[in-house]
Ligand SMILES: Nc1ncnc2c1ncn2[C@@H]1O[C@H](COP(=O)(O)OP(=O)(O)OP(=O)(O)O)[C@@H](O)[C@H]1O
């Protein structure tokens with residue numbers, strides 16, 4: 484198969500792993516920088532270019548590795564690839580939904596997937612009353628876009644929640660407000676979904692000082708086996724968002740697993756290292772099954 488690996492750099496761990504596994508399994512694979520791709524819309528067929536090269540129908544399948552700083556452009560390129568009949572492990576709508584935590588949460592509850600109780604509001608006056616709609620006295624406040632834990636705050640009281648949210652709103656930084664799942668204990672679970680399976684899972688634990696389990700914040704990782712319920716929720720989350728390959732993050736609460744985010748470009752280094760599973764190989768196998 485001819486595989487289009489959309490990535491800004493061939494030296495990134497995940498890009499390298501995917502390139503090597505695709506080659507090893509006998510495919511033609513090429514790393515193409517999506518920031519240098521363009522689309523030409525028109526009849527009878529719209530075109531996709533890399534620089535001046537017409538790549539409209541050359542590739543059978545795409546692996547989009549679109550970074551957060553190029554979301555809009557990346558989505559346009561992936562969307563055109565899909566419209567021209569190519570298979571992609573992450574649909575453009577799936578990338579869009581998973582990039583914004585509010586869009587993700589709205590889509591998940593609609594599909595009966597459990598999430599922490601979440602409030603989104605812009606009105607400072609109403610906020611004071613609406614905070615009472617969430618359970619508990621502590622609140623999690625998050626920017627809508629992911630930040631490796633840096634945009635996630637814990638407010639220890641209603642008063643501090645209000646001051647944090649008011650500051651964010653004055654900076655025109657929209658946030659979502661969640662019930663604090665205390666019993667998750669600074670731990671979360673990353674399930675790596677490929678097709679209709681969870682191929683690897685790990686637990687991330689904070690360093691003991693923090694409510695956040697992000698590795699970028701000093702957290703550690705451990706290979707784990709998911710419960711059947713966690714497995715089923717992770718697969719359903721990826722599928723309903725429009726992602727055949729995704730990293731699904733959950734926290735364990737007293738009422739069962741709750742999904743907190745989905746990642747369409749989940750990194751391979753941490754989880755392959757923690758689990759010793761060849762996830763890149765599983766992703767290429769998925770393309771062999773589903774590619775055109
Ligand atoms: N509602 C919650 N209750 C308790 N802990 C939470 C809650 N939401 C998030 N956390 C903790 O904070 C960490 C960071 O939150 P989240 O994953 O939503 O944002 P992020 O890591 O900044 O986003 P991204 O992973 O996209 O960079 C989670 O891994 C989890 O440990």
Ligand SMILES: [Mg+2]
Nearest residue numbers: 631632732744
């Ligand atoms: Mg996270």
